[in-house]
Amino acid sequence: MIACDGLTRYYGSFRAVDALSFTIERGAVCALVGPNGAGKSTTMRMLSTLLRPSRGHATVGGCDVVKDREGVRRQIGYLPETFQLYEDMPVERYLHFFARAYGLDARLAAERIADYLERLGLLGKRAEKVGALSRGMRQRLGVAKSFLHDPDVVFLDEPASGLDPVARTELRDFLKFQQHLGKTVVVSSHVLKELADFCDHIAIMQDGRLVEYGPLSGEQGVLARYGEAGRGGKAYVLKLLKDAPRAELLMKEFPGLTNLKRLDVTLTFELAGGEEAGAALLGHLVGQGFQVTRFAEEEVDLEHVYRKASGGRGEV
Amino acid sequence: MSAAHSDDRTLLRHLGQPFYFRHTPPLALRRGAFWLGFLVIIGIVLINILLMPYPRESTPRYLRDLLGWGRGYETYEAGAQGIATQLLLISTALSSIVAPLYATYSLAMERVGGTIEFLKLSPMSTLSVVLGKMFAPAYLLHLFSGGLLLLAAAIGFVGGYGLGDLSLTLLSIACATATVHAAGAFLACATTAFRGFGPVVGLIGVGVLVYCLPFAAFYEASVSYMRYLSPFGTMDAVLWKDSASSQWYGRVIDEFFGLRGAIGPSILLIHGTLSAILVWAAARWLDHPEGTALPRKGYLILLGLVFLVALGTVPNSGQRVGQGFMNQGLMPQAAIPSVAGASERTGFWGPSVSWENAMGIVLIAGLAFCLFMILDHPHRRELVQEEFSERAGGRETGRVLRMGHAYFAGTLTVGVLAAGLACQSFTRFGTTPEFWSWVLTLGIGVWAVLFLSLVLETAWVRYRSAAGRAMAAAVMVALLVGSLLYPLIDWAQKDSAFWSAYYHKTQMWALQANITTLKTELAALQGVADDTLLSTVTLPSASAGGNTGGQFYNLQYYFNRYKDPAMANATVGQYRMEMESLQNNFQQQQQYYSVYGFGWKRASVERYLADMATPEAHADLGAEMRSAPFAVILKYHASVLLWYPLLPLMACAFVIWFRRRTYRALEKEALEALKQAPPPLLPASNAAASEPPSGAMPAASA
Structure with a gap:
C-alpha cells in the first residue's frame, strides 16, 4: 500500500x-x-x-x-x-x-x-x-x-x-x-x-x-527478537537491600553476564544460558550473603525495543 | 476507496466547491450590508428620477427647486444614461475593488492560519483551490454587483446606449475584475506579511496603478489604448463621449492584427493572459513554495504576449483610414471587420503606436520580465547546497539549476533585444553611427542583464545575512557599472575635448578673419581720396531695377560718409577701436587657453588643436568627426580599443571567478556535511533479522 x-x-x-x-x-x-x-x-x-x-x-x-x-x-x-x-x-x-x-x-x-x-x-x-x-x-x-x-x-x-x-x-x-x-x-x-x-x-x-x-509480534517479531536481546541473552532486573556496588563487582565476573548497569540498589543485565543461568546467579548471590528483594526477567515492550534499537541515544 | 467520490475532474466542478463558506462576514453584517446597498441604489435612482426634465409646474420640479438641485437633465434619455453610468460605477467598484480585496485577505488568512493545508490535501487540484478562493469568498458581492450591472445595462439601453457599447463595457468590467482577482491571489500566495494584510496592501498598490492608467493615457496619446485596462477608462471612452479625454482624442479605436473595436482583442489578450499566468503562478507557489512562480515556459508565454501586443498594435499608425500601414499591401483590408458605429464616428484608426513605441514595449517589458524572472528565482544558499548534496548522492539529473537559470535569463534577453532589432529594422536608420549605436545599446543591455543575474545569484547564495547579500550585490554591481561607465565617461570626455578644441579654433579663426577684414578696410579707408571714392560709386536710378530703396539709401549713406573726410576719419577711428578690441579678445582667448583653458581635457585638446592649424584642416577634421567619430577618436587615442572592452571583461571575469569560488565553497561544504553524517544505525545482523514476514524490506541506509 x-x-x-x-x-x-x-x-x-x-x-x-x-x-x-x-x-x-x-x-x-x-x-x-x-x-x-x-x-x-x-x-x-x-x-x-x-x-x-x-x-x-x-x-x-x-x-x-x-x-x-x-x-x-x-x-x-x-x-x-x-x-x-x-x-x-x-x-x-x-x-x-x-x-x-x-x-x-x-x-x-x-x-x-x-x-x-x-x-x-x-x-x-x-x-x-x-x-x-x-x-x-x-x-x-x-x-x-x-x-x-x-x-x-x-x-x-x-x-x-x-x-x-x-x-x-x-x-x-x-x-x-x-x-x-x-x-x-x-x-x-x-x-x-x-x-x-x-x-x-x-x-x-x-x-x-x-x-x-x-x-x-510473532516469532520473527521485533518484540520477540528484542526480548532475547539478540546479543546477550535474557534481560533481568535485580534489586538488593544493600551492598549493591560490591554485588556489581562480583557479578562482572559471572560467566555469560553482559550489559551490567547499576542505578542505586537496582541492577539490570543480560544473561545468557536461560533460566538455569538465572537460578545459578541468584543462588550465588544469596550464598555470598546478599539480601535480594527482587529478581525478575525484564519486561519487553516498545520502549525497551526503542531504546535498544537506537542504542539508547534517542529519548522518546 | 468510497464509491461516493466523484471522478469528475473538470474545472467547473472544482469551481463549485464550497469555499464560499469561508471567511464570510457574520450573517447579520451580510444582511445589513445588503439592505444598505439596496437602499443606496434605490436612493440614487430616485434622485436621478427627480432630476428628469419634468414640466415647469410639476411637483417633482417644485421639489427639485426646493432642494436647490439646479436644472437637471435635458432629456429623459440623458437621465437614463446618467443612472446607468452611476450604477455601472458602483458595480465596478464592488466587483473589481472591494471583492478582490476581500478574496485576497481570505486566501492570505488561510495561509497565515495554516488551514490551507487541509484544502491542499483534498483531491482538488491546487489550481481549483486558488480559483475557488478567488471568487467564492465574496460571491454574494459578485451576485449583487452582477444584478446591478444588468440593471444598469437595461436602463442604459433605454437611455440610448448602443448594445455594442454596453456589451463592451460589461466585458471590460469582467476582464478587469478577473485580472485584479488574479493579482490578489498571486500576492496572497506570494506573501503573508503583516498577518495577511501585506497582500491586501500590495493589491491596493496594483489597483491604484491599474485604475490610474486612464490618467496616464489622457496625457500621452501614444499609450491611450491602455485606458482599456481599467474599466473606468473604458467607460470614459465608450459611454462618456462628452468627457474631457474623449473630447481631446475623439473616439479611440483599438486595433490588433487587423481586428478593431472600442475594446480591441489586444486588451482582451492582455487581461486573459495576465489572469491565467497569475493564477498559474499562485497555484505553483502554493504547491511548491521553494520553487519559482513560473516555469520557463511561463516566462516565454509572457514574452510572447509582449511581442503580440507590440506587433499587433503597430499598425495603429494614427493615420486616417485608407492611408495607413494596413493599406500599403502588407495586410488585406478585407480582413478588417467593421465595428458598428465605431469607425463611422471617428474616421481615425485610433491611438498612434509607432514602430518606435512598439519597440519600446518589447524592450522595456522584455527586460522587466527578465528582471522579474531573476528575482523570482529562489536564490537561497540552502537550495544550492541541497542540489549539491543530491548530486553527491548520485541524482541522475544532477545539474545545478541556478547556473542554468542565470544563463537562461541572458539568453532570453538576447532574444528580446534581437526581436527589438527586428522591429527597428522596419524603420530606416538615418546614418551608420545610428545603426552602430543601436547595436551597442543591444549589446550593453544583454551584458547588463546577464551579469546582473549572475551577481544577484552569487550574492544571495554566498552570504546568509541580508546585509552581507546587499553589500556583496552592491559592490559587484558598482564594479560592473563602473567598468561600463569608465568607457562611457572616457568616450564622452574625448568627444567633448574634440568639440572644445573645434569650437575654440572656430572662434579663433572667426576673430582672425574679422581682424583681417578690418585691417583691409582700414587700409582702404586710409588711402582713399574723396574724388576717387566718388568716382567708384554709381547711383543707379530707381527705375533701372535691381536696387531697392533700402539699397539706395545705404549707398547714399556711404557716399556721404566717405565724401566727407571728417566722417571718413571718424570711421577709420571706429574701425581701429574695433580692431583693437578684437585683437585684445584674441589675446585674452589665447591667454585663457594657455593658462586655464580646458582643464583636465587639455592634453586631449592639444592633440586635436595641433591638426587644426589651418582653417581648411579645421573644417576637414570637423566634417570627419561628424561622419565617423569613433575613427577620429581612435586615430588620436588608440588605447580606447584596449580599455573599452577590457574593463567590462575584467569585471565580468571577476564576477565569474567570485561565482565559481562561491559555488565550489558551497559544494565543499555540502560534501563535508555528508561526510560528517553518522554511519548507518541499523546493524547488518539486525537488518537481516528484522525482515518482515510480509515481504516488506527494512531500511537500507545509504
Whole structure:
C-alpha cells in the first residue's frame, strides 16, 4: 500500500530524511517512532504530498507522491501534529465542508458525520463553534476529518497529544475500529505503550534513518527478537537491600553476564544460558550473603525495543 | 476507496466547491450590508428620477427647486444614461475593488492560519483551490454587483446606449475584475506579511496603478489604448463621449492584427493572459513554495504576449483610414471587420503606436520580465547546497539549476533585444553611427542583464545575512557599472575635448578673419581720396531695377560718409577701436587657453588643436568627426580599443571567478556535511533479522 525507495529530504545541507526504504502492506497499522527531529513528520508530509522529496520515490496506493498527487490525495487522510481549524464554523458544518471538498455524496456524508461524531464523543458539541472547543476536542475533530472521506491510508502525526486518558482510550478504540475496516494506518506517537495496543508493525527512526522496522509480534517479531536481546541473552532486573556496588563487582565476573548497569540498589543485565543461568546467579548471590528483594526477567515492550534499537541515544 | 467520490475532474466542478463558506462576514453584517446597498441604489435612482426634465409646474420640479438641485437633465434619455453610468460605477467598484480585496485577505488568512493545508490535501487540484478562493469568498458581492450591472445595462439601453457599447463595457468590467482577482491571489500566495494584510496592501498598490492608467493615457496619446485596462477608462471612452479625454482624442479605436473595436482583442489578450499566468503562478507557489512562480515556459508565454501586443498594435499608425500601414499591401483590408458605429464616428484608426513605441514595449517589458524572472528565482544558499548534496548522492539529473537559470535569463534577453532589432529594422536608420549605436545599446543591455543575474545569484547564495547579500550585490554591481561607465565617461570626455578644441579654433579663426577684414578696410579707408571714392560709386536710378530703396539709401549713406573726410576719419577711428578690441579678445582667448583653458581635457585638446592649424584642416577634421567619430577618436587615442572592452571583461571575469569560488565553497561544504553524517544505525545482523514476514524490506541506509 505504501512503498518508499530511497526517500530523502534535505533542508539545505541538513538531511532530514535519509534514504528511507520500506513497504507497508494494506491493512497494516504501523507505529512510526523516534525522538524529536528524527524525521517522522517530514516522512509523513512527503507521503501525504505536502512536501516534495529531494530524492527517491514513494507511492501510496500505487500513485506516485510527486507525479500523481491528486491520486494520492484521494486515498489518504492526514492529521498533522499541529493544525489549524476554521474557528468560526460549527463542528458539524466543518465536517460537511470537507465532506463536500472531498466530493462526498450529501446523504452519505451526513450519515458518516453523525457516526463519527458519536464514536469520537463529539455529538454533544456538534453545534458549537470550532473555536470554542478544547484542545482535546479539536484533536478529535481533526481525527474525524481525517477519516471522513473513507480513505484507504491514514497518516496520524501525534494524534494522542493533548488528550486526557479517557480520550486516549476512545481514540485507541476508534483506531482499532478503523483497523478492523482494513485501513492502513501510519501513526506516530510518543506514548509507546499505547501504540503497542493496536499497532502490528513498528518503524523506528533516528537521525532521518530507519533503524528498525518489522512486525511487532510473532516469532520473527521485533518484540520477540528484542526480548532475547539478540546479543546477550535474557534481560533481568535485580534489586538488593544493600551492598549493591560490591554485588556489581562480583557479578562482572559471572560467566555469560553482559550489559551490567547499576542505578542505586537496582541492577539490570543480560544473561545468557536461560533460566538455569538465572537460578545459578541468584543462588550465588544469596550464598555470598546478599539480601535480594527482587529478581525478575525484564519486561519487553516498545520502549525497551526503542531504546535498544537506537542504542539508547534517542529519548522518546 | 468510497464509491461516493466523484471522478469528475473538470474545472467547473472544482469551481463549485464550497469555499464560499469561508471567511464570510457574520450573517447579520451580510444582511445589513445588503439592505444598505439596496437602499443606496434605490436612493440614487430616485434622485436621478427627480432630476428628469419634468414640466415647469410639476411637483417633482417644485421639489427639485426646493432642494436647490439646479436644472437637471435635458432629456429623459440623458437621465437614463446618467443612472446607468452611476450604477455601472458602483458595480465596478464592488466587483473589481472591494471583492478582490476581500478574496485576497481570505486566501492570505488561510495561509497565515495554516488551514490551507487541509484544502491542499483534498483531491482538488491546487489550481481549483486558488480559483475557488478567488471568487467564492465574496460571491454574494459578485451576485449583487452582477444584478446591478444588468440593471444598469437595461436602463442604459433605454437611455440610448448602443448594445455594442454596453456589451463592451460589461466585458471590460469582467476582464478587469478577473485580472485584479488574479493579482490578489498571486500576492496572497506570494506573501503573508503583516498577518495577511501585506497582500491586501500590495493589491491596493496594483489597483491604484491599474485604475490610474486612464490618467496616464489622457496625457500621452501614444499609450491611450491602455485606458482599456481599467474599466473606468473604458467607460470614459465608450459611454462618456462628452468627457474631457474623449473630447481631446475623439473616439479611440483599438486595433490588433487587423481586428478593431472600442475594446480591441489586444486588451482582451492582455487581461486573459495576465489572469491565467497569475493564477498559474499562485497555484505553483502554493504547491511548491521553494520553487519559482513560473516555469520557463511561463516566462516565454509572457514574452510572447509582449511581442503580440507590440506587433499587433503597430499598425495603429494614427493615420486616417485608407492611408495607413494596413493599406500599403502588407495586410488585406478585407480582413478588417467593421465595428458598428465605431469607425463611422471617428474616421481615425485610433491611438498612434509607432514602430518606435512598439519597440519600446518589447524592450522595456522584455527586460522587466527578465528582471522579474531573476528575482523570482529562489536564490537561497540552502537550495544550492541541497542540489549539491543530491548530486553527491548520485541524482541522475544532477545539474545545478541556478547556473542554468542565470544563463537562461541572458539568453532570453538576447532574444528580446534581437526581436527589438527586428522591429527597428522596419524603420530606416538615418546614418551608420545610428545603426552602430543601436547595436551597442543591444549589446550593453544583454551584458547588463546577464551579469546582473549572475551577481544577484552569487550574492544571495554566498552570504546568509541580508546585509552581507546587499553589500556583496552592491559592490559587484558598482564594479560592473563602473567598468561600463569608465568607457562611457572616457568616450564622452574625448568627444567633448574634440568639440572644445573645434569650437575654440572656430572662434579663433572667426576673430582672425574679422581682424583681417578690418585691417583691409582700414587700409582702404586710409588711402582713399574723396574724388576717387566718388568716382567708384554709381547711383543707379530707381527705375533701372535691381536696387531697392533700402539699397539706395545705404549707398547714399556711404557716399556721404566717405565724401566727407571728417566722417571718413571718424570711421577709420571706429574701425581701429574695433580692431583693437578684437585683437585684445584674441589675446585674452589665447591667454585663457594657455593658462586655464580646458582643464583636465587639455592634453586631449592639444592633440586635436595641433591638426587644426589651418582653417581648411579645421573644417576637414570637423566634417570627419561628424561622419565617423569613433575613427577620429581612435586615430588620436588608440588605447580606447584596449580599455573599452577590457574593463567590462575584467569585471565580468571577476564576477565569474567570485561565482565559481562561491559555488565550489558551497559544494565543499555540502560534501563535508555528508561526510560528517553518522554511519548507518541499523546493524547488518539486525537488518537481516528484522525482515518482515510480509515481504516488506527494512531500511537500507545509504
